Amino acid sequence: MSSKQTVNPKLETQNSKPDRHPMDELLREDRLPHIWCSGCGIGVALTCFIKALQKCGLDLDKVVVVSGIGCTGRVAGYVNLDSFHTTHGRAIPFATGLKLANPELKVVVFSGDGDLIAIGGNHLIHAARRNVNMTVICVNNFNYGMTGGQVGPTTPPGAITSTSPYGCFEHPFNLPYLAAASGAVYVARWTTLHVRRLEKSILEALHKRGFSFVEIISPCPTLYGRWNKQRTGLAQMQYYHDQGVIRHGLDPKEADIGLHGEIIEGVFVHIEKPTFLDFCSDALAKSVG
Amino acid sequence: MSSKQTVNPKLETQNSKPDRHPMDELLREDRLPHIWCSGCGIGVALTCFIKALQKCGLDLDKVVVVSGIGCTGRVAGYVNLDSFHTTHGRAIPFATGLKLANPELKVVVFSGDGDLIAIGGNHLIHAARRNVNMTVICVNNFNYGMTGGQVGPTTPPGAITSTSPYGCFEHPFNLPYLAAASGAVYVARWTTLHVRRLEKSILEALHKRGFSFVEIISPCPTLYGRWNKQRTGLAQMQYYHDQGVIRHGLDPKEADIGLHGEIIEGVFVHIEKPTFLDFCSDALAKSVG
Amino acid sequence: MSRAEIRLTGFGGQGIILSGYIIGKAAAIHDKKQATFTQSYGPESRGGACSAQVIISDEPVSYPHLIDPSILVVMSQEAYNKYAPTLRDGGLLIVDEDLVETGDLAGDVRLLSVPATRLAEELGRKIVANIVMLGFLAAVTDVVSVEAMREAVRTSVPKGTEELNLRAFGKGYEYARAAD
Amino acid sequence: MSRAEIRLTGFGGQGIILSGYIIGKAAAIHDKKQATFTQSYGPESRGGACSAQVIISDEPVSYPHLIDPSILVVMSQEAYNKYAPTLRDGGLLIVDEDLVETGDLAGDVRLLSVPATRLAEELGRKIVANIVMLGFLAAVTDVVSVEAMREAVRTSVPKGTEELNLRAFGKGYEYARAAD
Amino acid sequence: MKYWRKPLDIEYLKIPRGRIHILKERCKGCSFCVEYCPCDVLEISEEFNAKGYHPPCVKDEEACVNCGLCEMLCPEFAIYLDEEEEVPVP
Amino acid sequence: MKYWRKPLDIEYLKIPRGRIHILKERCKGCSFCVEYCPCDVLEISEEFNAKGYHPPCVKDEEACVNCGLCEMLCPEFAIYLDEEEEVPVP
Amino acid sequence: MNGEGVLTGEFFMMGDVACAEGAISAGCRFFAGYPITPATETAERMAERMPQIGGTYVQMEDELASMITVLGASWGGVKAMTATSGPGFSLMMENLGWGIMTETPCVLVNVQRGGPSTGLPTLVGQGDMMQARWGSHGPYEIIALAPSSPQELFDLTIRAFNLSEKYRTPVLVMTDAEVGHMTEKVVIPPPEEIETFPRRKPTVPPHEYLPYKADDDLVPPMANAGEGYRFHITGLTHDERGYPVIDAETQDKLITRLVEKIRKNKDDIIQLEENGLEDAEVVLCSYGISARTALWPVELARREGIKVGTLRLITVWPFPEERIRQLAGRVRAFVVPEINYGQIALEVERCASGQAEVTLVGHAGGDIHEPERVLEAIRRAVR
Amino acid sequence: MNGEGVLTGEFFMMGDVACAEGAISAGCRFFAGYPITPATETAERMAERMPQIGGTYVQMEDELASMITVLGASWGGVKAMTATSGPGFSLMMENLGWGIMTETPCVLVNVQRGGPSTGLPTLVGQGDMMQARWGSHGPYEIIALAPSSPQELFDLTIRAFNLSEKYRTPVLVMTDAEVGHMTEKVVIPPPEEIETFPRRKPTVPPHEYLPYKADDDLVPPMANAGEGYRFHITGLTHDERGYPVIDAETQDKLITRLVEKIRKNKDDIIQLEENGLEDAEVVLCSYGISARTALWPVELARREGIKVGTLRLITVWPFPEERIRQLAGRVRAFVVPEINYGQIALEVERCASGQAEVTLVGHAGGDIHEPERVLEAIRRAVR
Ligand SMILES: Cc1ncc(C[n+]2csc(CCOP(=O)(O)OP(=O)(O)O)c2C)c(N)n1
Ligand SMILES: Cc1ncc(C[n+]2csc(CCOP(=O)(O)OP(=O)(O)O)c2C)c(N)n1
Ligand code: SF4
Ligand code: SF4
Ligand code: SF4
Ligand code: SF4
Ligand code: SF4
Ligand code: SF4
Ligand SMILES: [Mg+2]
Numbered sequence A, B: 001m002s003s004k005q006t007v008n009p010k011l012e013t014q015n016s017k018p019d020r021h022p023m024d025e026l027l028r029e030d031r032l033p034h035i036w037c038s039g040c041g042i043g044v045a046l047t048c049f050i051k052a053l054q055k056c057g058l059d060l061d062k063v064v065v066v067s068g069i070g071c072t073g074r075v076a077g078y079v080n081l082d083s084f085h086t087t088h089g090r091a092i093p094f095a096t097g098l099k100l101a102n103p104e105l106k107v108v109v110f111s112g113d114g115d116l117i118a119i120g121g122n123h124l125i126h127a128a129r130r131n132v133n134m135t136v137i138c139v140n141n142f143n144y145g146m147t148g149g150q151v152g153p154t155t156p157p158g159a160i161t162s163t164s165p166y167g168c169f170e171h172p173f174n175l176p177y178l179a180a181a182s183g184a185v186y187v188a189r190w191t192t193l194h195v196r197r198l199e200k201s202i203l204e205a206l207h208k209r210g211f212s213f214v215e216i217i218s219p220c221p222t223l224y225g226r227w228n229k230q231r232t233g234l235a236q237m238q239y240y241h242d243q244g245v246i247r248h249g250l251d252p253k254e255a256d257i258g259l260h261g262e263i264i265e266g267v268f269v270h271i272e273k274p275t276f277l278d279f280c281s282d283a284l285a286k287s288v289g
Numbered sequence C, D: 001m002s003r004a005e006i007r008l009t010g011f012g013g014q015g016i017i018l019s020g021y022i023i024g025k026a027a028a029i030h031d032k033k034q035a036t037f038t039q040s041y042g043p044e045s046r047g048g049a050c051s052a053q054v055i056i057s058d059e060p061v062s063y064p065h066l067i068d069p070s071i072l073v074v075m076s077q078e079a080y081n082k083y084a085p086t087l088r089d090g091g092l093l094i095v096d097e098d099l100v101e102t103g104d105l106a107g108d109v110r111l112l113s114v115p116a117t118r119l120a121e122e123l124g125r126k127i128v129a130n131i132v133m134l135g136f137l138a139a140v141t142d143v144v145s146v147e148a149m150r151e152a153v154r155t156s157v158p159k160g161t162e163e164l165n166l167r168a169f170g171k172g173y174e175y176a177r178a179a180d
Numbered sequence E, F: 001m002k003y004w005r006k007p008l009d010i011e012y013l014k015i016p017r018g019r020i021h022i023l024k025e026r027c028k029g030c031s032f033c034v035e036y037c038p039c040d041v042l043e044i045s046e047e048f049n050a051k052g053y054h055p056p057c058v059k060d061e062e063a064c065v066n067c068g069l070c071e072m073l074c075p076e077f078a079i080y081l082d083e084e085e086e087v088p089v090p
Numbered sequence G, H: 001m002n003g004e005g006v007l008t009g010e011f012f013m014m015g016d017v018a019c020a021e022g023a024i025s026a027g028c029r030f031f032a033g034y035p036i037t038p039a040t041e042t043a044e045r046m047a048e049r050m051p052q053i054g055g056t057y058v059q060m061e062d063e064l065a066s067m068i069t070v071l072g073a074s075w076g077g078v079k080a081m082t083a084t085s086g087p088g089f090s091l092m093m094e095n096l097g098w099g100i101m102t103e104t105p106c107v108l109v110n111v112q113r114g115g116p117s118t119g120l121p122t123l124v125g126q127g128d129m130m131q132a133r134w135g136s137h138g139p140y141e142i143i144a145l146a147p148s149s150p151q152e153l154f155d156l157t158i159r160a161f162n163l164s165e166k167y168r169t170p171v172l173v174m175t176d177a178e179v180g181h182m183t184e185k186v187v188i189p190p191p192e193e194i195e196t197f198p199r200r201k202p203t204v205p206p207h208e209y210l211p212y213k214a215d216d217d218l219v220p221p222m223a224n225a226g227e228g229y230r231f232h233i234t235g236l237t238h239d240e241r242g243y244p245v246i247d248a249e250t251q252d253k254l255i256t257r258l259v260e261k262i263r264k265n266k267d268d269i270i271q272l273e274e275n276g277l278e279d280a281e282v283v284l285c286s287y288g289i290s291a292r293t294a295l296w297p298v299e300l301a302r303r304e305g306i307k308v309g310t311l312r313l314i315t316v317w318p319f320p321e322e323r324i325r326q327l328a329g330r331v332r333a334f335v336v337p338e339i340n341y342g343q344i345a346l347e348v349e350r351c352a353s354g355q356a357e358v359t360l361v362g363h364a365g366g367d368i369h370e371p372e373r374v375l376e377a378i379r380r381a382v383r
């Protein structure tokens, strides 16, 4: 079992209580059950993240989770780490401040597609461009869950939402392509069904130097699913099962997602380049030298 | 001579005054000379735009220019068309409002790299994603001219600016790549030296259905040039001459620009896909049908 | 005062909010009274206790929140635990008998039980339990007229489901009458 | 009142702003007086008329703008046209004689001409015309001491150019002395 | 209905025995655990929890291969395997 | 110093005669027109304009092929060719 | 006005929805927005309705974009609106300023929730009232209306559009989560009975048109883009031609006019609802939901024999300064319930000039006032 | 404080630069910003200085990002600042609110220019004073200081950092284009003479730590990220644990404390400079550059025999309400020059309660006051 591999000794001891879920050590138990709907995928995404944390070997006192606003944005409130629930769209620049102020921290941004890509899109591309040292985990449920299921920048054309009653009439972003074009050094996409690979990807992202980006395709049965013939989380998982195709190393340009059809998954970018902090220390050297 | 091809009859008559520059009909003459420095490339970019307008065959009463704030942002103030000098970074969404409110208009956004890509970056990617019908002309002078030459999202690594005294330590955007990844249907880059091709590209962009994007690499001798060993506009033009390489159809991913070295120019994307307005009329049809 | 205050509660997904809307609409549009309808949710995205409040009055409703609710309709245990204490002395408490365990009632309360969800299931659609409840409510109280309520049901439910819902309404109404 | 008001003008790129800064610094830091230095530009990005204002006083400078400037240094025609009228009666006007055509002077003004740019060119660097002008100014007025001004020049110009600038300063100073 | 019976990475697994714990009050009855358990160990119970959901129950504990998939797929941290009896398989 | 003597698209040009107009007060002396004129028609004058810049002047009008490049490259709308005398070349 | 697509009749309607229908009745054919609780229902209604009536709904990437898109649409010649709540309202402030500076008609609805910051997303607040007045940088005046019911949200949204066209300025509708999420009967009159104010068009030919040359009432006529006027519009300080001129004189001329066009026309803009003020000793002065919830305690106080009248600010900005001054001269006290820690109460206090006591009945948000607290404040005011 | 890299001595320094040096002297080691006239020189100085002293300069993509990055850096354990002007200030309002709600120390400098909108980018204004108080949504209190000279810009930037740590709240330095772009002598004391307020750290072990349990002065100690406290911070209404609780009760408890921690400590926060008030008939009440330019007309008025004293608001927010009330009881009038159409003048008027006349000497911006206008207002005040 994976938790055997747990590295933080503090955690192992905490974990001995038999009636306690092995992930509870990293959760704010007193806040469970969480607010997410039955069949919502955010909890699965969080599970994979927690698992990755338990395996990552980092000092968990130095791991910080930053979220924006949204259903996914509530993640920060459930992890038992230093965690920040910032303003809508601003998780990434907040994380930038944290990381640059204290480079010892491992900063993880965990938020939704609307938060990170709609209102927060500019910060995403600029942080990726600068290659700021952080991991961004984006739960893409194709809509704004928290506010009642509106159309968003990842909603597939034709999808019904509360503000696209005649079908979404916008082209969606292909997030891996956008992240890659902006400069991210690690870019992956998984569905909430492919939990082991997702966990592994998060682990890789956590260990990556620079800006890593993991998109998680996730069910929102209550809103997105309801209007688009996938009324349960299970139905959405089944769709991922039927249509999920793993294509590691594919040019992310080819990884568009439509209303039906394939969902391409995999690790698309995994490169090395100097990080913002690398450059900062160069500047420091120059200023004193 | 090109102005023989002018289509708008109103203009031909206006143009008969012999002592008048043939572009003055489309300029606010009473505001010339403009505020741009000696050797600044923005005037060249504007010249090419005016030339393209004179050739485009559009009803110029319906052509609207929208700028944000910056040296380039002043363009709106010099063209003798309906023109808007909006807030910093917001030219594109303003243009979106104009265009959707009155689809008869031809809307051109003309602004700087800081305006469109730093503070305005989110609007750029979202308008490109939606394929909103507009032409965006971005003068990239590798810095914020108006505020005194600070580092920006296109400043090449190592470049000295007023806020990167030890050399820029950020990776810059590759704008054609970003625009393409966001969904633009026409993407080109030219320097202010390649005026004929630039003019032609602007013309193509004006006639494109959907979101077209033209990047213009342009000298800012006063600030960027001064600190980076290209103290005159001429020196920068010479650099474009020496290092400009035309590569039509290249994957824009390959079109990075550094502090020295090649500047790849050309038309990188020229595709067709349904525009936002196309989709809007579909929605209209569905709502009534 | 002619002011009637009604609270309907249950969990998200039971159609509680729609029920409140229908009562309000029945009063305001069809009975030509004044009605104010408000709603409240718990912190959960969906699910969890939710509550619909309706105030019906002959005069304009100034204070828009419940002050002293006289009717409480409860369709879940969680909601019962949370809201039962808010019912006024002498008030009417209606519960879905299969979903709510009332235990010992505190104070002077008139309790009516109805197997709304079960009756709805008999119609083949559990989802119309809320409308069964409305039929029952219309039968046992006179806050709105039965005709108004029926009309409001008809015009408020999703197109194509009118017939089903009216049957549900009838079922609740009949259940109450039969019990009389 | 011990308040002296000085305006230096020219076009962008002539180092007018630096000159103003140097005078202020000379007064404030080296002469231990009070000095306030402000600057203004036209609408142009660069180029166009610009102006530097320095107020030097024995007491704290409360009103920070020029009220009645007594010294005006002009290094371009455009600036002359714009600012000449602001000089107070009896004020001192210093112009770069090769760049400014003064025409008929209105009012009671003391005019001094100096070929600052030409003198700078003699040093091989037109760019130090502003410092030549400072040398001249230091010689013909006593708003700041010559030592203070020289010290301020030395500590304000870009590193590596101190010597050149001090020579320029000397050149302006000598020119004035010679003309005495 | 079962969607998928083969665990994602079955090749790499030891097949130990574990005990399945279900924190019923956390469960929201999504049935991910039931549907994706490769060994058909779980089923949805008749029981209601306080929130009105049907938590799963163990149908066939012996069949469990302790793959942990139920734990990973559960969005509610409501199910886990303990490993005290972990027995590596040769 | 000349950077570039061949106009970008010389192949496609007719070679007509034109008159070069210079709006001196608009000029900011960048010398783009001078440097990139393919026929070496222009040179920077000694003259100052009111803003203190040296506008170009015509050195060799006959050499002008009316290519319009000076007009296109001028950032100040300060130079243009008129076309009254345009004579298409066979 | 073209009444096509406008609903008519009696509806049991949520406030947010009534707001959307009010806009439609006023001729609004463009909505740009970004979802936010508790304003989302307005957007959702618009998303459904706009395509039905040939209008445009566009959901932007954020509120910065929403606001400026609305301004763009207005210059495109269409009546345009957005709706938001606190956090989004804060993000709209810069572009709101551009709308004021360029004199662009449009309507911005703020369905207030509990703040500051993310605060109480689903619950009521009235903490943005001063922000409505002062939230953008620089000196300006603004018009803001405060509805107390879904019906009034309908009515005042129409009025907001009319004022915005009449005075060529963005107009704010400052409602709140209670009114916005409350459902009541809303009566929508037939289109021909709805008064709408058409855009003031230039009467001069294009070459004579100066976009910022004002008429006598200080408001300049407005050409739309694409009509051949070839105008230039900037957020910089500008002259009558619309050209930027960066000096104190031009600034003075422009900003004074912008401010005065609202101050001088305040009698036309300000609407108040007064009740029982003739012999009042205490004035219950409030607005929006708080004015409404205070009616009951006022009634109770009257029954106790206290002479309490009500002054409801339907227009909150410009502030009804003179009326307060008049009343201050003859009443003992003002009681001002509002869901914040004192905003409009400060203005009442200022205008009361020490002639009458001013008591704030404030709280931080999340609920409407308990009647008892308001009643107690009224009682104390006459003690 | 670690004085390394701190300058010491006398400098002829531009206000904006003095601001940067003040920050450095206060211990600031993080600057995030976005260029804007007339605040850019602060950023430029920081870009040069930060790497020299082991601090961080980061230029963000906009002001929204700048503000929240500063807040992030503060939680990272470093004193942090940003500087901007009107348009950028408007964009910072939402995140400023988050800083207030989460009690995050940091400093935000606004070098005011002429507004509204893009207005007069290079010229002076004081039009953002009310925005400083009310610019973010929801109810809150704020601290804002207003320097009148480069030296004071240095001094007050230090004070701003100290107040921000002491009261765990963002503090505003509201300066303007005149002071920011003015160059004067600035004396920087040796580091050991500069008083700095260290962050209030928790004294309890991590498992006992409640991030929002306040000390007696209503301010909670603050753990930084990465120190093992495992706290949760949110802009939602939250309890002492920092957990979101969405109800009126929690809201009341939290917001009341946030407001009261400033109101109750106002005597510590408010700084005034008073001159000749003992026998004054007229009080010239102003702040920032306008207080300074008024000194000369005050002097002229005194020479004319008018008894005029000066009250300079060094702290503008919280407003020195009580002092104004006291003075109003015994003087004839207040004259309030400010570069706007009446902002602080409204507060003075409110607090004067009709006991003394209040005259605004306002204008739209682009220049400082003409002395004659202020003098004339003083003369009229005693007539
Ligand atoms: C400035 C601002 N605008 C809007 C909102 C309202 N809002 C809250 S969450 C959200 C969208 C969340 O969508 P997403 O990030 O996809 O998260 P999900 O709920 O789908 O997980 C919005 C628009 C807000 N809180 N702040
Ligand atoms: C909200 C806001 N922030 C900052 C500014 C200041 N500002 C004006 S122009 C500009 C940058 C312009 O750069 P760019 O777009 O590249 O234009 P350029 O001057 O280089 O042509 C900035 C930061 C502003 N006007 N508004
Ligand atoms: S609304 Fe959608 S995203 Fe939000 S908790 Fe429910 S299922 Fe998940
Ligand atoms: S500062 Fe640079 S970009 Fe601006 S006008 Fe001058 S040269 Fe052009
Ligand atoms: S661990 Fe869970 S998923 Fe795996 S076999 Fe056992 S019960 Fe099934
Ligand atoms: S996966 Fe979890 S929440 Fe879903 S049914 Fe199983 S135990 Fe319950
Ligand atoms: S048109 Fe201009 S560039 Fe071309 S040849 Fe003549 S002078 Fe030279
Ligand atoms: S290109 Fe234009 S501005 Fe430059 S030198 Fe020639 S005429 Fe003058
Ligand atoms: Mg989402």
Ligand SMILES: [Mg+2]
Pocket (backbone or CB within 6 Å): B070, B112, B113, B114, B139, B140, B141, B142, B143, B144, B145
């Ligand atoms: Mg630029």
